[in-house]
Amino acid sequence: MTRVQLVDISKRYGPTAAVEHFNADIADGEFVTLLGPSGCGKTTTLRMVAGLVDPSGGVIRFDGQPMNAVPSHKRNIGLAFQSHALFPHLTVARNVAFGLEVKGTPKAETERRVAEMLEMVELGDYANRMPAQLSGGQQQRVALARMLATDPRVLLFDEPLSALDRNLRDSLKYSILELQRRTRKTAIYVTHDQSEAFAISDRIFVMNEGRIEQAGSQLDIYLRPQTEFVANFVGDNNGIPGEVTGLVAPGGEGEPRLVDLVAGGIRMRGLDPGNVRPGDKVVAFVRPENIEVLANGHVADAPNIVRGRVDQIVFEGPTVRLTVDVDGTPLKVISGGLERLTLLDKEQREILLRLQDVTVVPDDPAVAA
Amino acid sequence: MASMTVDVSPHAGRGSGPRWFWNALAHGYVWAWMAIFALPFLATLIYSLRTPDGVWTFSYYQYVFGSFRENLLLSFETTLITIVINLLIAIPAAYAIVRYPIPGKSFILSTLNLSLYTPAAVMGVSLVIAYAFLFRIPQTMIGLIGAYVVGTFPLMLVPIIVALRDLPMVFEEAARTLGATRMQTFWRVELPLLGPGISAGILLTFVIIFNEFLVTLFIAGPGLTTAALRVYNLARTAGFQPSTAALATTMQLVSFTVVLLFFHFFGSRYLKGTYLI
Ligand SMILES: Nc1ncnc2c1ncn2[C@@H]1O[C@H](COP(=O)(O)OP(=O)(O)O)[C@@H](O)[C@H]1O
Numbered sequence: 135m136t137r138v139q140l141v142d143i144s145k146r147y148g149p150t151a152a153v154e155h156f157n158a159d160i161a162d163g164e165f166v167t168l169l170g171p172s173g174c175g176k177t178t179t180l181r182m183v184a185g186l187v188d189p190s191g192g193v194i195r196f197d198g199q200p201m202n203a204v205p206s207h208k209r210n211i212g213l214a215f216q217s218h219a220l221f222p223h224l225t226v227a228r229n230v231a232f233g234l235e236v237k238g239t240p241k242a243e244t245e246r247r248v249a250e251m252l253e254m255v256e257l258g259d260y261a262n263r264m265p266a267q268l269s270g271g272q273q274q275r276v277a278l279a280r281m282l283a284t285d286p287r288v289l290l291f292d293e294p295l296s297a298l299d300r301n302l303r304d305s306l307k308y309s310i311l312e313l314q315r316r317t318r319k320t321a322i323y324v325t326h327d328q329s330e331a332f333a334i335s336d337r338i339f340v341m342n343e344g345r346i347e348q349a350g351s352q353l354d355i356y357l358r359p360q361t362e363f364v365a366n367f368v369g370d371n372n373g374i375p376g377e378v379t380g381l382v383a384p385g386g387e388g389e390p391r392l393v394d395l396v397a398g399g400i401r402m403r404g405l406d407p408g409n410v411r412p413g414d415k416v417v418a419f420v421r422p423e424n425i426e427v428l429a430n431g432h433v434a435d436a437p438n439i440v441r442g443r444v445d446q447i448v449f450e451g452p453t454v455r456l457t458v459d460v461d462g463t464p465l466k467v468i469s470g471g472l473e474r475l476t477l478l479d480k481e482q483r484e485i486l487l488r489l490q491d492v493t494v495v496p497d498d499p500a501v502a503a
Numbered sequence: 504m505a506s507m508t509v510d511v512s513p514h515a516g517r518g519s520g521p522r523w524f525w526n527a528l529a530h531g532y533v534w535a536w537m538a539i540f541a542l543p544f545l546a547t548l549i550y551s552l553r554t555p556d557g558v559w560t561f562s563y564y565q566y567v568f569g570s571f572r573e574n575l576l577l578s579f580e581t582t583l584i585t586i587v588i589n590l591l592i593a594i595p596a597a598y599a600i601v602r603y604p605i606p607g608k609s610f611i612l613s614t615l616n617l618s619l620y621t622p623a624a625v626m627g628v629s630l631v632i633a634y635a636f637l638f639r640i641p642q643t644m645i646g647l648i649g650a651y652v653v654g655t656f657p658l659m660l661v662p663i664i665v666a667l668r669d670l671p672m673v674f675e676e677a678a679r680t681l682g683a684t685r686m687q688t689f690w691r692v693e694l695p696l697l698g699p700g701i702s703a704g705i706l707l708t709f710v711i712i713f714n715e716f717l718v719t720l721f722i723a724g725p726g727l728t729t730a731a732l733r734v735y736n737l738a739r740t741a742g743f744q745p746s747t748a749a750l751a752t753t754m755q756l757v758s759f760t761v762v763l764l765f766f767h768f769f770g771s772r773y774l775k776g777t778y779l780i
Pocket residue numbers: 147151152170171172173174175176177178179
């Protein structure tokens with residue numbers, strides 16, 4: 135039952151800023167993910183919520199109450215670490231009981247709760263094992279049981295699956311989501327793995343160099359990246375520098391606003407980022423899977439339709455990956471379905487492409503540099 | 504078929520000599536060294552069990568149950584008190600040194616072992632001077648224990664510093680986020696996980712102080728004869744009598760037994776370091 139607000143949070147270590155002007159309003163029961171490359175400030179942000187790092191500026195609120203002065207052990211949070219961080223000298227049961235014991239919970243109540251938690255993570259039979267006697271996945275599940283035992287207000291996860299192998303990661307991420315849904319607790323999850331973020335989040339905060347680049351749903355982030363960084367970091371993308379040539383009059387209610395531009399010599403029509411005018415430098419992004427290979431007979435005389443020469447073909451089974459040279463601009467193209475098989479003999483031949491769902495972001499000199 | 508078997512013995516391919524020969528040689532080598540190390544002790548033991556006429560007897564051990572018992576008790580008492588004081592100094596000090604930014608940390612660390620490198624005689628003289636003229640506590644139990652603490656607390660501090668440094672912060676952080684106060688975190692998480700370092704410190708302090716006689720010789724007054732000092736005094740005054748050997752043997756056995764008991768109770772748990780895998 136906890137709304138978590140981070141208001142203009144910053145953290146500086148000497149001259150370097152680990153986190154800058156971080157703002158987030160996380161609803162009760164919401165599952166948000168901080169996604170970004172290593173070193174972008176995700177852990178620091180999470181640890182400030184946990185009370186393990188003091189912000190240099192800004193306010194953290196739980197349900198409106200300022201938390202900055204509340205020490206970690208009084209915040210009533212659950213934190214899952216990259217390493218499971220189980221106490222190596224305590225049994226599984228004593229690990230799960232730890233938070234209850236230090237709070238002085240009666241013994242009978244503690245035992246009941248520990249049994250319930252271990253049952254929930256399906257490790258009821260492992261109560262008397264030592265952590266070192268468990269597999270990596272089991273250890274992380276005990277860690278989950280331990281953090282849930284004290285009924286925390288907020289669940290915090292710092293790349294809890296990154297030390298596990300792929301299969302385990304895939305199954306455990308859904309276990310985490312399910313536990314969060316069942317307990318209806320607010321959760322903040324940190325990861326650099328976008329597939330993880332996409333699978334489990336209500337909302338994703340993409341971070342870069344201590345700042346939020348974009349916050350939104352999976353669809354927002356993927357289909358409507360607002361910055362060059364997000365467009366490049368999330369999924370595969372073709373980024374083509376260009377210039378806005380005109381704004382397209384809106385088609386009607388609910389229709390997306392579009393702009394005309396020329397990028398890499400290609401005339402395109404793309405999604406209006408809302409803050410550009412004719413003559414502005416921009417970068418047009420089009421995802422490889424959004425480039426359609428057109429059958430013969432089309433003409434290259436409309437926006438977003440270009441002719442190019444196939445440089446390279448890689449057959450990947452379900453998809454075919456092409457590199458197409460369009461007037462010196464290399465475009466990555468992914469083709470699926472049956473039509474992909476018709477492309478296999480097109481090496482060094484000319485083909486016609488239609489660029490769909492072009493997104494446009496203002497050119498950020500800092501990123502280009 | 505015989506040609507298919509693979510010789511997996513460690514001596515495979517050595518090419519000469521049957522396996523039993525190499526085994527015997529290896530074992531013999533180990534035992535020979537053990538014997539060389541044990542020889543002085545065994546010689547003392549035998550010497551203490553025979554009269555000058557060559558008759559085997561336990562009679563020299565009667566002295567052990569006389570005043571030597573008090574010497575042994577005093578040794579235990581001073582050693583234990585020193586260990587406790589060392590612990591009380593070393594644990595907070597190690598915590599401060601490792602977990603907090605304190606100015607001059609590297610200087611402190613590099614000079615920490617200074618007292619260990621001081622020759623015992625120099626230390627004894629310095630302490631006598633300091634006690635007599637500075638603190639006015641010559642020849643007291645307080646003085647003796649003070650000397651021991653000054654001489655040995657780095658033995659306690661250094662292993663604890665090492666253990667605390669190797670202890671990942673993540674356990675403390677996990678405890679804190681689970682609701683433990685600093686004190687609870689220390690008692691329930693850090694102290695048990697520092698077990699290896701603390702055990703090593705206790706063992707080192709025990710071995711050094713229990714067997715210490717040179718500094719004791721300078722510091723201790725007439726009423727404060729530890730077991731080690733008693734053996735030394737006897738060797739000097741009475742000479743190398745079988746009775747002296749009996750006391751020496753007893754001391755050796757007591758010291759040995761304590762170390763073995765320590766390993767028995769804490770060894771497998773702490774000293775092997777199985778905790779932090
Ligand atoms: N205790 C610290 N002292 C100095 N710099 C730090 C400290 N913790 C983190 N940083 C720096 O802050 C930045 C963000 O780190 P972190 O939050 O751990 O990133 P992430 O979790 O996204 O990989 C990094 O450049 C890192 O080097």
